[in-house]
Amino acid sequence: MSAPPGVDLKWLGSQFPTLTALAALGHGGQKQVLSARDGSRGDVVLKIFHPRGTLERTVREIQAAKKISCLQVPEIYDFGSIPSPTGQIVWLLERRVPGLMVRHHLGSGPLSDGAIMKVALDVLRPLAQAERARMVHRDVKPENVMYDEAGDAAYLIDFGLVRILDLDSLTASALAMGPATPGYAALEQLQNKKRDIDARADLFGLGVTLYECCEGRNPLRDGATDIRQIIQRTEHSPLPRITRNVEPSGEFVDLVYSMTRPRRDHRIATIADALDWMEDIARRAAAGP
């Protein structure tokens, strides 16, 4: 594996002597993500936040993940800051959750009924905790949801865009679009209406993800030529109802439909309500006909 751009792997290895098998998992604008083995903890993820990144945003990601004590979110083992050849860097060591990104699973087509139900339940749980802590993940999408087929469990990862509602926003209000992934972000995020962003934005992102898990496609993104077109679709072409029943009652279709309405007032009012609904659906499905 070649070293990702940014901090050199060999140098990193020297800074974290307990870690072995360091390998790149990915990188974004402000951070590198690496997998590694830790002698006592097993598989871990090491995140390196670039010196040019916003320290404040990094701190918030750490704060957010620490506030959610839930098996469906990777546990943070340690974090700190060290001088590097390119300047001071912040690092974060967390548990590596098993499984693959839902995006990876989607490469083989729609997910199985059971996997979809599990993704819904397991991602709603940490989101409900985030809602109670007045936090919005703001980037729920197939790349940020892991599904472990063997353990039948799903995980929500990457709180890098988290918004803590009681703290000042880190995004300039004047920006036309807030931090978001078009095609999964709610309209109020895309329009950077910061006052309007609450947990219902995460319901939208998860709803689109679940839609894609069921249908194998995302109509908000498919064939779009640019971001403007995706935004227009998000506002004016709401996702249709899912055409597949993943459980006997058919209510899962209603749930996802009610998560993905363009106007937030038309969505389920809270994540707690959505979780409650999903648990009812799962209970009835488990009980059988």
Add this chain to the structure above:
Amino acid sequence: MRVAIQCGHGIMSLCKSLMESWGEGTVILSPKNIPEEKIINFSRVMSGLGASILFDPQLYFPGYKHKNLCQYSYWPDVYDATTFWTSSSADILLGKLLELNTRIGTVAVILPGPYCETVDDTWLQAQESLIAKMRALSGNDRSLYATIALSTEALRNSSQLHDLLDDAAHWPVDGVYLVLQHRDSSYLSNDAMWVGNALDIAASFRLRKRRVIWGYCNHQQLIAACAAADEIGIGTWMNGRMFKPEVFQEPTDREGGNRSAWFYSPGVLSEYQLDRLDLAQGLGMLDSLRMPSEFQSPRGDLPFAGGDPSNSGFSELDGFTHYLWCMRTHAEQAVRATFEETAQFHEASLNEAQRLLAILHASGIRSGRDFSNAIDANRGALALLRRTRGPLLARAWPTLLA
């Protein structure tokens, strides 16, 4: 859903007789039609008969000097829409209004609701300010209803509507009193978006566990049952069955409206003057307009006693009484065990009315208050409601009825 009597011109004795028969129900008092010195006594009489009393302060246009409204002690001498509700004058007004509500013995306080031409920051801030002030004055034990008085334009503008709903989600009130201007002053609306957006507002508040009373309604608003509205306020004259802003600005020459008897036929959701019933009688079709027995309106069978309906003695007052009895039964029937059953019941009523009206029309039996044009508006509105909030209403329905 229940029907509240929307008081208006000359309704006091009718109210009394209805409450004597019903033994319960809500009465919404109208300061435009009852002087302050009489309202306390009237409310006492009504309460004694089992009525729950609400007082609509009718502060839709506080800057106007409507000759009846401005006699009320709470009416402001000076009013500036941009500053009034954040000023100390608002505290004085709200204090007097709260005191009047206490003297009347209202079950909840309907707050002032300045008429909203456009949902903008000025109007939203005024609402927030007056609600916060009244909450501070009344404490948390008093039930407060915010008044939302919207122009047709504001109601039809989905962007404004959602600004309103987003803002109102945080209002510290127990319910809302909706007052919605009818489009083009039409008694019955043929505008599905108007009806649909009204349902959207009602459903939004109900799903947030707030009570909803929709004021100044007629039978077209029975569809509010599909949005789980708690009550619709229905009056006798047109001014009590549709919100016309101008009647709260200046007294009209004939507050009572045009005087003639109208007979409401529940099966066709339409009203007929008696000469039309005569024609139906002559054509042997009068029975299709007869009230089904479960409606129990004591004067409802009078035009069907034999002979020409116009000579039956069915009076204008009988028309009002019969209409309100029918609305009460309609409203009770309108809510079903599930959202889908409720919506289907409403659709079935529309289908049956359409079928019967087609037969009547083929024989030239039409009316100025014919429901034909409203049928598609209600169908369209229901389709919108199903699309936007159907699954949420279906899920919440048992708790909404509790």
